[in-house]
Amino acid sequence: MRGGGFFSVLFVLFPILFLLSLPSAAKPAIFSRDFHATWAGSHIKQLNNGIAIQLLLDQSSGCGFASNNKFMFGHVSMKIKLIPGDSAGTVTAFYLNSDTEAVRDELDFEFLGNRSGHPYTVQTNVYAHGKGDREQRVNLWFDPSADFHTYSIFWNRQHIVFFVDAIPIRVFKNNQARGVAYPNAQPMGIYSTLWNADNWATRGGLEKIDWSKAPFYAYYKDFNIEACAVPGAPSHCNTLSNWWDAPSYHQLSPIQARAYRWVRLHHMVYDYCTDRPRNPVPPPECFAGI
Numbered sequence: 001m002r003g004g005g006f007f008s009v010l011f012v013l014f015p016i017l018f019l020l021s022l023p024s025a026a027k028p029a030i031f032s033r034d035f036h037a038t039w040a041g042s043h044i045k046q047l048n049n050g051i052a053i054q055l056l057l058d059q060s061s062g063c064g065f066a067s068n069n070k071f072m073f074g075h076v077s078m079k080i081k082l083i084p085g086d087s088a089g090t091v092t093a094f095y096l097n098s099d100t101e102a103v104r105d106e107l108d109f110e111f112l113g114n115r116s117g118h119p120y121t122v123q124t125n126v127y128a129h130g131k132g133d134r135e136q137r138v139n140l141w142f143d144p145s146a147d148f149h150t151y152s153i154f155w156n157r158q159h160i161v162f163f164v165d166a167i168p169i170r171v172f173k174n175n176q177a178r179g180v181a182y183p184n185a186q187p188m189g190i191y192s193t194l195w196n197a198d199n200w201a202t203r204g205g206l207e208k209i210d211w212s213k214a215p216f217y218a219y220y221k222d223f224n225i226e227a228c229a230v231p232g233a234p235s236h237c238n239t240l241s242n243w244w245d246a247p248s249y250h251q252l253s254p255i256q257a258r259a260y261r262w263v264r265l266h267h268m269v270y271d272y273c274t275d276r277p278r279n280p281v282p283p284p285e286c287f288a289g290i
């Protein structure tokens with residue numbers, strides 16, 4: 001009964017959380033207009049005139065796509081339905097990336113598959129100015145292959161928040177005052193890939209892909225980008241008048257903070273901050289709270 005009590009509270013709070021996380025009308029992106037294939041386009045199939053897409057992984061290849069624009073700050077969300085059944089060894093990723101190798105900024109969602117009946121793990125990571133190694137892992141409290149769920153990244157000058165549906169699962173605050181680099185100087189594109197990562201993804205690489213179950217499919221829809229597009233008119237990215245700059249978005253709301261504590265308490269399975277062999281002295285951002 002992991003977190004059963006709070007779970008029911010969350011259901012009551014869901015409509016409120018939803019409103020808080022999507023403050024303005026959705027502006028749906030269309031795959032054929034806003035994205036392009038970056039890897040094995042033959043493995044990507046558009047459905048419903050580009051409103052939804054299907055990614056395929058088989059023994060010959062995985063595949064990937066990226067946005068045509070880069071963005072500075074905002075909120076990016078997608079509904080994703082992950083590979084059902086035995087997905088061990090597969091990784092489906094959704095991330096923002098500045099594409100500037102040595103000084104790369106990158107915000108990662110990686111969905112690590114598992115054997116049938118075992119929970120999917122969501123790994124998040126934050127690279128700022130080339131420095132990553134900030135993995136956290138949460139085991140999902142639902143079956144993400146049974147239906148579409150919303151995965152989103154909120155990014156402003158104060159913090160970065162990763163959401164699963166309307167639940168914050170990760171917060172990375174701007175701790176430049178503590179000498180921690182923060183991604184606020186480079187625009188980032190939106191990327192997604194599906195690939196074979198059975199050398200590390202599931203139980204540390206012990207569980208391999210069962211190719212007899214291939215091909216594997218992941219589905220995406222409802223691409224929603226509310227962010228400042230670059231190129232375009234970069235000056236509008238420097239104003240403080242976008243909705244994500246409002247003071248109410250400078251930190252989690254009390255309801256979001258409560259949901260975040262629930263995730264950390266009941267569903268977090270790994271945090272680089274508490275991995276003592278790896279970080280005998282926890283990095284400075286680990287002490288900053290939310």
Ligand SMILES: *[C@@H]1O[C@H](CO)[C@@H](O)[C@H](O)[C@H]1NC(C)=O
Binds near residue numbers: 112113118120201
């Ligand atoms: C897979 O399932 C095992 C056993 O239930 C669990 O320990 C692990 O966290 C799950 N996720 C991954 C990515 O291995």
